[in-house]
Amino acid sequence: MSEPVVRIENVSKVFRQGGLFNRAPGFKAVSNVSLSVAKNRTLGIVGESGSGKSTLLRMVLRLIQPSEGRILVNGAEIWSLRGGELKAMRRQVQPIFQNPASSFNPRQTIRAILAAPLEVHGIGSAAERRERITTLLRRVGLDPAIENRLPHQLSGGQKQRIAIARAVILGPSVVLADEPTSALDVSVQAQVLKLFADIKYDFGLTTIFVSHNLAVIREVSDEVAVMRRGEVVEQGEADRIFEDPQHDYTRELLAAVPSPAFMASA
């Protein structure tokens, strides 16, 4: 078996509480989690709010440092990377965030927003960047003229399409999505998920997809990890988890889904 693209080894995160003089015991958001994702596969992480799934994702994005454990991307431990290696890792791993309203700088045009990753990594001339932005906007199903607009002039679905375009503009190998569709209504959600799946296939991405929505997780994932209070209670192939859940909590979650008909259609 080949080396997984993302490997999370015994990772924990404790958030310190209290101030300078009183040390509270701290809150354990993620507790001894080990997961890995193989190339071109999608790992779905499902759990209710507060289960630590977003914290885990932020650690893989190298935004929060784990209290314990190691995170490897393409075989390299991300917190030991410095300088050029770190920059290369930043280029390989891209996020898509949950809230389309706050994931764009409200004062920048779509063009400036999409050009930022290219500028940071010094890719292409101004003309080449423009070309790439236009191509990508078309690819995510938007009129390239949209590049002159400001984020608040776009709908939620349009914004998430832009977010997907931004996530792949650097040609990453890993995309980490934190509830990218939870703020959208159901019909738009289905379109965005379809686009996400297409883009994933076209760009050969390895992805981790975090959601509290089981229907969404089932649609996008090859493997699923179920998180509860910072721990992974069950993990395995998506079909196996959904058809033959072993852990009580997974059964509870599945039973709590309102309509099986919706799940089947999603």
Add this chain to the structure above:
Amino acid sequence: MSTAIRKPFNWRRWRLVVTGGAIVGTILLLAILAPWVAPYSPFDLNVAQMLKGPSATHLLGTDELGRDVLSRVIHAARLSMMVAVLASLVGLVFGTLIGTLAAYFGGIVDLILMRLMEILFSFPAILLAIVLMASLGTSIFNAMIAIGIIFIPGFARLARATAESVLRQQYVEQARAIGMSHTRILVREILPNILAPLLVEAAVAFSYAVLLESALSFLGLGAQPPDPSWGNMLNTGRGFMGVAPWLSIVPGAAIFLTVFGFNMLGDGLRDAFDPQLRDE
């Protein structure tokens, strides 16, 4: 002609800005055009015309050395405006820098910077100004620096609070995740989004700077005679309150009008920028 439908001008929303702006604009214009607008030189002595009340030749009377009060009050506006602009700028620039850095880096940086700001804050403004002037030396330039330093903690607190709310936005995390440098995140993502409340604060600081400069000049620490300043004019006027009340009333009224105008402008801008009040 544009065919786009424009929202009608909302007078209620902008009335404070327009009125305050008009007052401030007039004073600024007078200050800039002082040499051309003032009827006399502010320095010309005329001992024969000492302490004369308002008349056709001297609209606002003359002072104890026979100088034209109207001309002096107009020239004094130059100095006051210059001090107010530069002091507010010093406060705005350094306060924003300190507050934003404190919010962005957090932890020990935040702790040290903000405790320093609190120490500055804990002194009464005028006392701090006097101490600073005593160590810097007496000149109008130093008065400006001293007033600017007094403003820094206020701007720093506001900048920090606003920056904290911007930092929680996902576009800042996004910027970090694509590997944007700290400087670039601060300049590109954070600064443009915290500027509006800081500019409103600057308008308020401006009026306070006029007051402080007058107070310092009144105490003899700001503008040095014979340069006219509203503060030192008041100070001189004090001695002639009984025989020539216009010497005190004129610069006093100038200070009042300026402060009033800037406060109105500041309040108006704050309301106009507030999205909650946008479409009433």
